[in-house]
Amino acid sequence: MATGPSAPPAPVPLTWRGMAREGASHVVGVLSGRATATMLRTAGSRGLCAGRWLWVRTPGCRSSQGAPGAPRRQAPDSQRVPARPTAQWESGGPGPRRAASLALLAAFGLFRWGEKQAETDEDQIILLLKQAKLSAIKGELEEAERFLHQALHLAQQSHNDQALSYTYAQMANLAYLRGDLLSAEELYKATMRQLLSSGRRQDDNALIEMSLKLISIYASTERHNLAVEGYKWCIDSLEEKLQREGAAPEEALSVEEKENTRLLLGMSLDCCARYLVSRAQLELAGSMYQKALAIAEEVHGETHPQTVVLMNDLATVLDLKGCHDQAYEYVKRASSLARETGHADEYLILSNLAGILTHRGNYAEARKVYEEALKQAQAKGDDMLIQRIGEGMEELEANSRRSRLQAGGQV
Structure with missing residues (x-):
């Protein structure tokens, strides 16, 4: 006979990983536990990263100080969560640090630079992004920030909105990595405004990924009403989007693009479930995990x-x-x-x-x-x-x- 349930030691969270395709990889951060990088087959997000969490041990949707996706609070023994695997994506350090470093890896070859006369500025921006990436990987975060500010200045001078949006996103990732969540929040919001003004839909995958990062910040700063509303919006928006995309012919929308949206829904369910566990809402968390598992089995296999x-x-x-x-x-x-x-x-x-x-x-x-x-x-x-x-x-x-x-x- 089993004795009373005293839960196992708290787990180390895991996060969504997709299989990246050359030229279309999208690094997403993670929300809790140790660092974790999610690579989705994302043709539609044009290389912008949410940093997932970014999810990133995060939280992350998961740093050692408490993942943005799941605020750290001492739970009673009966609610303590067992260790969550995280596939050692944390080789680069604690949560947000690894994810943000990985996010910078996607900084090259992801823009379409249209004007020949802008070639010199474009080359300089790409070089600065590379230098920022290398500095972040080496842990030289102030140096990485300096390179990103230079890239931002060049993007503004050359009126390159795409480079501007991407650089803002990388600056947000860096702020997130440094634990400056309020600055990261403002930078993610600025990036989203920039993308929306350029004609992106609210349910664009890149925008939803950034929304998930914002939600992880809300959760880690105890703004739980915003976190709950945000997760609901992301999940509802993606489910509605999948219904629309299901009816779209393949010539209008590829199987890969539809699959990316399903993977993003799975990631959203996973993040939300982790957050709900941290709030001791186990019944709903279990339902979210069931749905996320079904998506993973269907898309990736057992x-x-x-x-x-x-x-x-x-x-x-x-x-x-x-x-x-x-x-x-x-x-x-x-x-x-x-x-x-x-x-x-x-x-x-x-x-x-x-x-x-x-x-x-x-x-x-x-x-x-x-x-x-x-x-x-x-x-x-x-x-x-x-x-x-x-x-x-x-x-x-x-x-x-x-x-x-x-x-x-x-x-």
Whole structure:
């Protein structure tokens, strides 16, 4: 018999990843946990990035100080979320830092420069963006900001609206990365105004991605009414857009463009679900994860890394709700797929599997899985997860002793 539900240590979030196509990759940030970069096959967003989160451990939609997609607040033990895999996209540092650095990688070859006479300014702007990117990757953020201001000045001088919008977006990413969320908010809003004035629709994918970044800022600054309304607007807008696009002939709108919109909807559902978990709204969060998982399975297939992560996340929510048997089915499948595919976050998923096994009362099996997860975490040097596994094993031993005492008392 399982003892009472004391949830596993808080998870490290994961985020949406699409498969990038040459010439059309779009780096999106993430909202919580460790750094995470989302690359969508985005033909329609013209290289502008939301920074996803940008989602980016973020939050991110996920920095070490609390992802913009899910504000950090101490939850009671019964609501603590288990570790969320994040596919080690964080090799560049904490959340927003990695995402914003990655966003700058998309700075070249994404504009259509129409006028020959502007070629010199264009070359200079591209060079400055490259220098900003390299500075950000090296952690020289003030230098990156200086290059971006120079690029902005040239874009204004040459009246290049496309370069202007893109540079504003990169400045917003940089502010986000530095933790200056209020400046990032104003810069994202300025970029969106610029895009809208150039004729973009409100439901343009690039604008919705930026809206998600803004929502993550609202969430992390405790403006929860704006966050809730924003997530609802993004999801409703994308669902309506998909209905319109479904009826459009392929010659008018390619399969890839329609797929990008579906991926963006999946990302929005994922971000919203993570936010709802942080607010202890588990029923609605579970519904969002179900929908996001269905999109990932349909677009990417069951073995794709993002699909595996969403299985893990859905299991986490089910476990927090006390549905340990259902949670086990999802996390067991996720761990099997992670092993078969060499998923970078296998050890994180194993840690969550062990926690769920603990809640089901399968203590011997949970102990073995924790030991395997610990071995992998040590090999990767993930000190944070090593600590969490230690906490989970302490919980396991406490529950196991309690179960033995109860059994002895009954005898």
